[in-house]
Amino acid sequence: MRIIADADKCVGSGQCVFTEPDLFDQSEDEGTVVVLNAEPEGELLERGAREAVDNCPGQALSLTE
Numbered sequence: 001m002r003i004i005a006d007a008d009k010c011v012g013s014g015q016c017v018f019t020e021p022d023l024f025d026q027s028e029d030e031g032t033v034v035v036l037n038a039e040p041e042g043e044l045l046e047r048g049a050r051e052a053v054d055n056c057p058g059q060a061l062s063l064t065e
Contacts, residue, residue, distance in 0.1 A: 003063060022040075023045060023048060
């Protein structure tokens, strides 16, 4: 799996960071999503990535298999 983030769609809510801080952060300048690990490995991180995608209010996150 690979995480894809579209910073143009990001509304800066931080839900991804709250959901999975090992995978996501926010830029200090704009508050938009920063992917820390685009290819998470392991069941817990993959589950966290899927949850972050589902919870993203701006629909800025997606996954490829």
